[in-house]
Amino acid sequence: MCGVAGLVGQRDEVIQAADVHRMCQTIVHRGPDDEGIYAQGPVGLGMRRLSIINLSGGRQPIHNEDRSVWVVFNGEIYNFLELRQQLEARGHKFYTHADTEVIVHLYEEDGPDFVRKLRGMFAIAIWDRRRRVLVLARDRLGIKPLYFSIASGRLLFASELKAILEVEDVGRRIHWPSLNHLLATLCTPPSQSIVEGVRKLEPGFVLVASPGRDLRLQRYWEFRMEPDRSKSEAFFEERLREELRESIDLHLAADVPVGAFLSGGIDSSSVVAMMAAGAGAPVKTFSVGFAEERFDEGSYARLASEALGTEHYETIVRADAAALVEELAWHLDEPFGDPSAIPTFALAKLASQHVKVVLSGDGGDEIFAGYERYLVERGERRWRFLPRPLRSVLGSLARTLPPGFRGRNYLRHVSLGGPERYLDALTLFSAEERREILRPEIRERTDGDEPWGDEAARIRGASGHWLAPLQSLDVRRYLPLDILTKVDRMSMAHSIEARVPLLDHKLVEFAATIPPEMNLRGATTKHLFKRTMRGALPGLIIDRPKQGFAVPLGDWFRGGLRDLVREVLLGEATRRRGIFEARRVARLIEAHDRGRPLELHLWTLMSFELWCRTFLDGTRSRRPIEAGAGPDPARRAGQNKSDTLGAAA
Numbered sequence: 010m011c012g013v014a015g016l017v018g019q020r021d022e023v024i025q026a027a028d029v030h031r032m033c034q035t036i037v038h039r040g041p042d043d044e045g046i047y048a049q050g051p052v053g054l055g056m057r058r059l060s061i062i063n064l065s066g067g068r069q070p071i072h073n074e075d076r077s078v079w080v081v082f083n084g085e086i087y088n089f090l091e092l093r094q095q096l097e098a099r100g101h102k103f104y105t106h107a108d109t110e111v112i113v114h115l116y117e118e119d120g121p122d123f124v125r126k127l128r129g130m131f132a133i134a135i136w137d138r139r140r141r142v143l144v145l146a147r148d149r150l151g152i153k154p155l156y157f158s159i160a161s162g163r164l165l166f167a168s169e170l171k172a173i174l175e176v177e178d179v180g181r182r183i184h185w186p187s188l189n190h191l192l193a194t195l196c197t198p199p200s201q202s203i204v205e206g207v208r209k210l211e212p213g214f215v216l217v218a219s220p221g222r223d224l225r226l227q228r229y230w231e232f233r234m235e236p237d238r239s240k241s242e243a244f245f246e247e248r249l250r251e252e253l254r255e256s257i258d259l260h261l262a263a264d265v266p267v268g269a270f271l272s273g274g275i276d277s278s279s280v281v282a283m284m285a286a287g288a289g290a291p292v293k294t295f296s297v298g299f300a301e302e303r304f305d306e307g308s309y310a311r312l313a314s315e316a317l318g319t320e321h322y323e324t325i326v327r328a329d330a331a332a333l334v335e336e337l338a339w340h341l342d343e344p345f346g347d348p349s350a351i352p353t354f355a356l357a358k359l360a361s362q363h364v365k366v367v368l369s370g371d372g373g374d375e376i377f378a379g380y381e382r383y384l385v386e387r388g389e390r391r392w393r394f395l396p397r398p399l400r401s402v403l404g405s406l407a408r409t410l411p412p413g414f415r416g417r418n419y420l421r422h423v424s425l426g427g428p429e430r431y432l433d434a435l436t437l438f439s440a441e442e443r444r445e446i447l448r449p450e451i452r453e454r455t456d457g458d459e460p461w462g463d464e465a466a467r468i469r470g471a472s473g474h475w476l477a478p479l480q481s482l483d484v485r486r487y488l489p490l491d492i493l494t495k496v497d498r499m500s501m502a503h504s505i506e507a508r509v510p511l512l513d514h515k516l517v518e519f520a521a522t523i524p525p526e527m528n529l530r531g532a533t534t535k536h537l538f539k540r541t542m543r544g545a546l547p548g549l550i551i552d553r554p555k556q557g558f559a560v561p562l563g564d565w566f567r568g569g570l571r572d573l574v575r576e577v578l579l580g581e582a583t584r585r586r587g588i589f590e591a592r593r594v595a596r597l598i599e600a601h602d603r604g605r606p607l608e609l610h611l612w613t614l615m616s617f618e619l620w621c622r623t624f625l626d627g628t629r630s631r632r633p634i635e636a637g638a639g640p641d642p643a644r645r646a647g648q649n650k651s652d653t654l655g656a657a658a
Contacts, residue, residue: 011069012039012501013081013134013155014167015054016176017143020220022163024053032165032172033057038340039083039168039501045069047079051220052136052143056081061263061366061506073113074102077138080116082109083168084131084153085508087259092126116144121215124229128259128515130508132210134166143218149230149514150372151212151489154497158207164218166210169498170202170342174624180206181625185454188344188588188617192438192446193460195346195613196490203343203620212489232484232517234477236524242537245523249541256513257283260368268293268364270356270507271319273309275539275551276370276379278317280510282545284368285317293363294319297356300327301561309553316547324359326352328565334573338619340502346437346613347491348560353499361503371492372511375483376520377538378528381555383476386431387529390475393427400424412445428465431479436460437613446593446614476525484517562608566601574598577615586621589614 014032018024026048033044033055040057047054047070056069070079086092089108092115097103101114108129115123116135121144124133130152135144145166147155157166160178167173174181184205187197197203200211210216213231218224257280261267269281271294284292294317296310307323314321333354341350360367374380395403404424410417422433433439444452464482471478493509500507510516523537530536539551566574577583578594594614601607 011059011081011083012036012057012168012172013055013083013132014172015052015081015134016166017053017136017164017218017220018051019162020051022051022220024048024051026053028176029053029055032167032175035172035175036167036169038504041504043068045081047072047081047136049138051141052138054079054081054134054136056083059365059504059506061085061265068105069109071105071107071109071113073117078113078116079136079138080109080112080133082112082131082133083155084129084133084148085262085506086111086127086129086131087262087513088126088128121146121217121227122229124215128513130512132168141219143216145210145216145218146229147210147212147214149213149232150484150493150509150512150517152493152497152509152512154494155210156202156207157210157216159224160206164224170204170207171339171624173207174204179204182206183621183625185451186458188451189443189455189458190460191344191346191617192443192613193436193440194486194490195437195609196494197343198460199486199490212485230514232481232521234473234481234521234525236473236477237522238524240522242527242540245527245537246541248519249523249537252513252516252519253279253283253510253541256510256516257368258287259513260508260510261287263366265365266293266363267366267368268295268360269319270294270360270367270369271296271310271313271321272370273306273311273313273550274370274553274555275535275542275546276373276511278313278370278546278550279373279538279542280368280370281313281317281319282542285319286545291318291320294321295356295360295363295367296321296323297352297359298323298325299352299561300325301564304559304561309550312547313550316550322359322363324355326355328561328569334577334615334619335623336502338616338623340498341494341616341620342498344613344617344620345494346609346616347495348562348609348612350495350499351560353495354502357500357503357505357507360500361505364505366506366508367500368508368510369496370511371496371509372488372517373535373538375480375488376511376517377523377535378476378480378525379535379538379555380483381534382434383479383529383534384532385434386475386479389423389430390427392423392430395423400426426465428468431468432461432465437610446589446597448587448590451588474525476529480525480528488512562612563601563606566608566611571602574611574615577618578611582622582626583618586618588617 015029026046029046029048036057040059042060043058045056045068054070070081072079086108089111092111096114103110124146131148132153132155133146154168156170156173158173165173165176173179182205184201184203187201187203190198200209213228215227215229216224269292271277271281281292281294294314298305298307403420407417407421425433468478496507527537584591597607
């Protein structure tokens with residue numbers, strides 16, 4: 010696991026190693042063990058290494074036999090041993106035992122199509138010296154991040170946005186449509202960042218570029234729901250068990266200690282159960298809870314730990330360390346509206362004191378249909394039979410009611426057509442609310458931008474079961490932009506590698522063949538997955554109500570963090586920035602104080618302002634705070650009391 014960075018200049022340009030080193034210095038947390046740089050002629054490749062496999066011999070950049078192909082790589086290739094055997098049989102010579110080296114030889118064989126043979130999580134940069142071609146590739150599901158930009162004729166790339174911002178030619182101007190997306194969807198767009206001119210390489214894409222030429226983007230993989238109704242439920246259950254077992258076995262490969270995040274939900278518990286089945290010693294597991302009892306899942310995590318015989322550690326997050334907000338902004342890299350980044354940060358810090366690799370259960374809700382919103386949509390589908398004229402009347406009535414009036418938003422919601430209604434339920438600030446909260450000159454810069462793009466048309470045009478395009482939407486957008494972004498940034502903040510075995514692409518492709526009615530049955534989500542895990546997990550874990558990774562932001566914002574909310578959102582720096590309507594923001598805060606559940610709206614606005622302070626107002630080489638915020642060294646759960654992490658929202 011590493012962080013990568015680099016640049017390709019114009020034809021006759023000579024890239025200096027010092028420029029690449031400066032980029033790498035911003036992402037030391039991704040790879041504290043080593044740095045490697047290749048700089049020759051118009052190209053510079055850099056990496057920061059977190060040693061996981063072949064600890065002493067896997068130093069990057071890595072090259073082929075005649076040093077004409079060089080690679081830097083962030084991630085893990087789980088089928089590298091199989092690929093290595095095939096490549097050696099074709100005459101390729103290896104000088105390391107690292108998974109990275111298979112990449113250069115595969116590229117020699119297949120060119121940019123090499124990526125199709127990889128099984129793993131990755132962000133890759135290859136320099137082909139003979140052809141003078143740079144190839145960037147990102148894994149199929151978006152587990153590992155990769156940004157790129159063109160500035161002054163140079164192509165820049167990095168695992169994190171902040172590394173690209175270290176290059177002087179890159180401006181720090183806000184990309185206004187991305188702000189519009191953030192307010193609507195809690196994240197910036199799939200292919201853009203919050204900074205104008207800096208883009209994300211989307212999951213399942215390869216970028217090919219040469220000095221002085223245009224770059225070319227090509228998709229090599231796309232998620233498709235293709236239900237196979239010719240097979241029985243028993244067939245899918247057996248195959249799913251086999252696919253899970255294979256994926257988890259592959260994800261356990263490491264030359265360092267491996268543990269697991271354990272929430273007590275079925276996804277993480279299933280991963281741990283399969284880890285424990287083949288382990289010679291208790292699996293180390295880690296959970297996070299809150300002092301607020303109604304948000305705490307600690308009892309479920311302890312129940313799962315006891316049933317599976319793990320060595321369990323837990324930490325408690327409290328709202329009493331406001332100093333953490335700046336560090337969170339630094340590591341999140343972009344404004345980010347999902348507050349579950351806070352407990353994820355705490356969880357990763359706890360795990361980093363014991364292991365270097367953790368497995369998580371992320372992805373199960375998307376591929377096995379675990380979200381409660383699917384059940385809600387099934388109930389709301391009756392509104393599609395509402396005559397269009399009546400929907401129009403309801404929409405007009407909603408617009409006549411004052412903001413905050415009870416029932417106003419529901420009337421507006423049911424007045425919408427099917428796909429628009431579903432997407433509305435996923436939207437934080439509605440289009441009307443975004444117009445109200447942005448100052449007129451900012452609003453003009455976002456006019457015409459639609460955060461959901463053509464998703465409504467995609468859902469409407471899908472054939473087959475109504476659930477399939479909704480799962481597809483979550484796999485393509487929510488998963489890489491929210492869930493995987495959060496897990497990557499918060500784990501890397503503490504220099505640990507998080508692996509997601511439920512998102513092995515072979516397992517995902519198999520899951521896409523499961524008929525939706527086997528996933529959603531009656532009031533039961535994840536029906537097939539739950540059936541597969543019965544006997545391996547306690548019934549209380551399988552059948553427990555879904556809680557999600559909820560954060561007691563409302564309590565915090567009305568309590569210990571009340572002053573912080575006002576300082577960040579109504580302070581002089583925010584007012585001077587002139588992006589949000591201060592009176593509208595003040596009304597949001599007041600309404601929240603009176604009990605309206607607007608904490609997510611406030612957190613998203615705070616996240617943006619904190620990002621601005623960190624990356625626009627700070628120096629170009631802003632570093633995270635070094636203050637000792639966080640938990641004391643973790644005690645074993647059940648011995649004395651749990652550790653406490655003071656976390657600000």
